[in-house]
Amino acid sequence: MREVDVVVIGAGQAGLSSAYHLRRAGYEPGTGFVALDHSPGPGGAWQFRWPSLTYGKVHGMYDLPGMRLTGAADGRPSSEVVTEYFARYEAAFDLRIARPVDVAAVREGEGGRLRVESPAGVWSTRALINATGTWDRPFWPRYPGQAAFRGRQLHTAQYPGPEAFAGLRVVVVGGGASGVQHLLEIAEVAADTTWVTRRPPVFRSGPFGEERGRAAVAMVEERVRRGLPPLSVVSVTGLPMTEAMERARAKGVLDRKPMFERITPTGVAWADGRAVDADVILWATGFRAAIDHLAPLRLREPGGGIAVEGTRALRDPRVHLVGYGPSASTVGANRAGRAAVREIKALLAAPERASVPVAPVA
Numbered sequence: 001m002r003e004v005d006v007v008v009i010g011a012g013q014a015g016l017s018s019a020y021h022l023r024r025a026g027y028e029p030g031t032g033f034v035a036l037d038h039s040p041g042p043g044g045a046w047q048f049r050w051p052s053l054t055y056g057k058v059h060g061m062y063d064l065p066g067m068r069l070t071g072a073a074d075g076r077p078s079s080e081v082v083t084e085y086f087a088r089y090e091a092a093f094d095l096r097i098a099r100p101v102d103v104a105a106v107r108e109g110e111g112g113r114l115r116v117e118s119p120a121g122v123w124s125t126r127a128l129i130n131a132t133g134t135w136d137r138p139f140w141p142r143y144p145g146q147a148a149f150r151g152r153q154l155h156t157a158q159y160p161g162p163e164a165f166a167g168l169r170v171v172v173v174g175g176g177a178s179g180v181q182h183l184l185e186i187a188e189v190a191a192d193t194t195w196v197t198r199r200p201p202v203f204r205s206g207p208f209g210e211e212r213g214r215a216a217v218a219m220v221e222e223r224v225r226r227g228l229p230p231l232s233v234v235s236v237t238g239l240p241m242t243e244a245m246e247r248a249r250a251k252g253v254l255d256r257k258p259m260f261e262r263i264t265p266t267g268v269a270w271a272d273g274r275a276v277d278a279d280v281i282l283w284a285t286g287f288r289a290a291i292d293h294l295a296p297l298r299l300r301e302p303g304g305g306i307a308v309e310g311t312r313a314l315r316d317p318r319v320h321l322v323g324y325g326p327s328a329s330t331v332g333a334n335r336a337g338r339a340a341v342r343e344i345k346a347l348l349a350a351p352e353r354a355s356v357p358v359a360p361v362a
Helices: 013-024 044-048 078-092 177-187 210-225 233-237 243-250 292-297 330-349
Strands: 002-009 033-036 105-108 114-118 121-130 152-155 169-173 192-197 256-258 262-264 267-269 275-277 280-283 319-321
Touching: 002 013, 002 114, 002 330, 013 033, 013 044, 013 078, 013 330, 044 078, 105 292, 121 330, 169 177, 169 267, 169 275, 177 192, 177 243, 319 330
Parallel strands: 002 033, 002 121, 121 319, 152 280, 169 192, 169 280, 192 256
Antiparallel strands: 105 114, 114 121, 262 267, 267 275
8 A cells, every 4th residue: 555645536637737736735746646547648538539629629728737738730639639738748747647547446544544446556645636527427318219229329428520420310419519519520421410409509609708607607616515416518608609500500400309208229209209210329418527436435415416615525625526516627627726735735734633524514
């Protein structure tokens, strides 16, 4: 067992920001802190994004603290641009990310410390920053008849790019940014597309100002403070109407239909008798927070989420969640990494205790 002051789980934007601020606060990598990443190399979830998601299509990629992302061509795949940037960042600040390390569980250890378990080893730590994001937990809805569908079903996490859908009839499910991006790309090459969402999508035009941004963050903060699962970004901000989306709407591509009632062997069907034949169902239905490894700590509330104040789990002040809830944006992750390290430094300056009281949740 290796002992450190802080373990960071995850090395995407949130994890790298946290590691950077730990370094600046005087914690040495390997002894003061360790950052564990289950991915094969740098890049976080970005390294797994589809090739047609070019850097110019990325909304709001924000620089990591201490190093700007410059000189990236808009036409390059974002997976390449961000992976190279993260690799340079890790090297420049000597963060020494340990990978691949799959954390299986975090549980109570001895002497008031936490025990972080993985096939690659066990760490004993005084504090934990969880920065695991959502990419590893794609959400697959379940509908009657799904197992009998004779076509192909895949999720955004498996999306290969539009070429794979050439000449096919495709049902795209989901009203978020990824769903719309997939739809617009696939419509250019598919024989037919059908767009289905649970709720009517809300489009917004014009700049997304600071006031609207603060209001959106406040809505998410209120949910996680109450221990409810975080909302998706689009559910609180709406979809930005781009020129490409305007063109697609004029062509009839953005013709949204309500959710179907069931899946048939050859397509999907609605309660009113309508049906659509399909070769592929693409589930652009989002992701859930990858926090199952924290289950032994019993941090979840009856509402299904972890109650968080800022980044601190209300049930255990040793645990901070960065990139969760209001800090799930790239700029939010940077700020949250700094805030988490500030609180952890204050916590670790106090004498170690044999037990940690559970904070009540209002």
